[in-house]
Amino acid sequence: DAEITQSPRHKITETGRQVTLACHQTWNHNNMFWYRQDLGHGLRLIHYSYGVQDTNKGEVSDGYSVSRSNTEDLPLTLESAASSQTSVYFCASSGGELSGANVLTFGAGSRLTVL
Amino acid sequence: GQNIDQPTEMTATEGAIVQINCTYQTSGFNGLFWYQQHAGEAPTFLSYNVLDGLEEKGRFSSFLSRSKGYSYLLLKELQMKDSASYLCAVPDSNYQLIWGAGTKLIKKP
Numbered sequence: 255d256a257e258i259t260q261s262p263r264h265k266i267t268e269t270g271r272q273v274t275l276a277c278h279q280t281w282n283h284n285n286m287f288w289y290r291q292d293l294g295h296g297l298r299l300i301h302y303s304y305g306v307q308d309t310n311k312g313e314v315s316d317g318y319s320v321s322r323s324n325t326e327d328l329p330l331t332l333e334s335a336a337s338s339q340t341s342v343y344f345c346a347s348s349g350g351e352l353s354g355a356n357v358l359t360f361g362a363g364s365r366l367t368v369l
Numbered sequence: 370g371q372n373i374d375q376p377t378e379m380t381a382t383e384g385a386i387v388q389i390n391c392t393y394q395t396s397g398f399n400g401l402f403w404y405q406q407h408a409g410e411a412p413t414f415l416s417y418n419v420l421d422g423l424e425e426k427g428r429f430s431s432f433l434s435r436s437k438g439y440s441y442l443l444l445k446e447l448q449m450k451d452s453a454s455y456l457c458a459v460p461d462s463n464y465q466l467i468w469g470a471g472t473k474l475i476k477k478p
Contacts, residue, residue, distance in 0.1 A: 294470060295470055296373065296456065296458075296467070296468030296469050296470045296471065297412070297456070297458075297466075297468040298468075299465055299466070302465065312465065313465075344411060344412070353460075353464040354460065354463075354464050354465035354466050355399050355400060355460035355464045355465070355466065357402075357414045357417065358404075358412075358414065358466075359414075360411035360412050360413070361411060362410065362411050363409075363410075363411055
């Protein structure tokens with residue numbers, strides 16, 4: 255069965271360290287997204303990609319970067335982790351039009367704690 | 370700007386009918402999504418409305434009024450497994466989803 259997997263599921267790191275969260279999907283979807291979810295806030299878009307070599311900034315992209323070298327993977331990198339980046343991170347993908355307004359399939363989430 | 374409002378929390382008893390409201394403000398309109406999210410899990414798609422009216426899907430129905438900027442999710446015959454957060458989302462002008470903070474539905478013992 256097709257799936258979307260995130261790793262690690264839980265990570266604790268220190269302020270200033272570089273962290274990479276992996277996202278791998280086998281749906282063959284063109285569209286991939288990274289969101290963060292914090293208490294009291296809706297999901298907020300960090301970065302998104304509509305295909306290989308395409309990346310775009312979302313609402314809360316400062317301090318984050320992504321790269322899309324193949325269809326399956328969209329790793330999210332925190333260049334220098336800050337306590338404000340403690341959150342649950344969700345990767346999602348969708349097929350169809352090159353848009354964020356399609357039905358999204360989410361990964362299980364990665365809980366990141368920055369001390 | 371874009372804005373979505375949902376109640377933070379609701380409680381209901383097993384077997385009840387529950388209506389979860391969502392109001393939104395967008396510069397254009399390209400549909401409205403409802404997702405369900407159990408605690409500690411990923412959101413999963415429930416429904417999509419683009420035209421006014423009620424869309425029924427088993428025990429779940431979703432209603433949309435574009436003129437009022439209003440939607441609701443209706444859950445019938447509430448079951449224990451329906452205890453979850455329900456997220457409302459609409460696309461912005463860049464066709465990226467803007468999400469409400471979610472409504473946590475708690476089943477009364």
